[in-house]
Amino acid sequence: MLYHVVVYVPLSHANAVREAVAKAGAGKIGNYEACSFSERGVGRFRPIKGAQPMVGSVGRLEEVEEERIEFMVEEQRLGGVVTAARNAHPYEEPAIHLWKMEDYKTHVK
Numbered sequence: 488m489l490y491h492v493v494v495y496v497p498l499s500h501a502n503a504v505r506e507a508v509a510k511a512g513a514g515k516i517g518n519y520e521a522c523s524f525s526e527r528g529v530g531r532f533r534p535i536k537g538a539q540p541m542v543g544s545v546g547r548l549e550e551v552e553e554e555r556i557e558f559m560v561e562e563q564r565l566g567g568v569v570t571a572a573r574n575a576h577p578y579e580e581p582a583i584h585l586w587k588m589e590d591y592k593t594h595v596k
Contacts, residue, residue, distance in 0.1 A: 488562040489588040492569070493555060495530055497542070500577050501554040507575035508556075512564035523558040530582075541577045559588065 492513065496504045508514065509521035516522045530553040534540040543549030560568045565585070572583055 489590055490560050490562060490565050491557065491586040491588050492560055492565075492572075493557050493584040494572050494576070495553050495555055495582040496576055497530075497578075498527070498552050498554055500575065501525065501556060504572055504575045505556055507571040508558060508560075508568050511568045511571035513560040513568045513571075514558040515561070516559065523556055525554050525556050527552065527554050529553065539579055541579070 492508075494504055494508075505521075505523055505525075509523070514520060514522040530551045531548060532540075532543070532551075533548045534543055534545045536545060538545055540549070542551055569583060569585075573581060
């Protein structure tokens with residue numbers, strides 16, 4: 488089983504997250520490794536009481552230039568890849584999304 492993983496990360500840490508997940512086994516497609524796709528955008532958040540934000544302050548809406556990093560990972564490597572992403576990520580609550588995928592090869596005749 489394959490998973491599609493998306494991680495939103497500030498530009499300052501995008502390379503570190505990409506390198507960490509690749510080292511943990513993400514982004515293997517056939518005879519290629521470290522495969523990913525990225526696009527830039529703006530992340531918005533308002534830290535609430537109890538938060539210790541890397542950027543901004545409690546109660547104030549913040550905008551940060553971020554990169555959306557997408558990659559595939561095999562199920563047996565998923566736990567290690569998510570841990571690697573969290574460890575390389577500067578936020579205390581990183582946004583990480585997971586989707587189960589079908590392998591397109593099962594549909595090719």
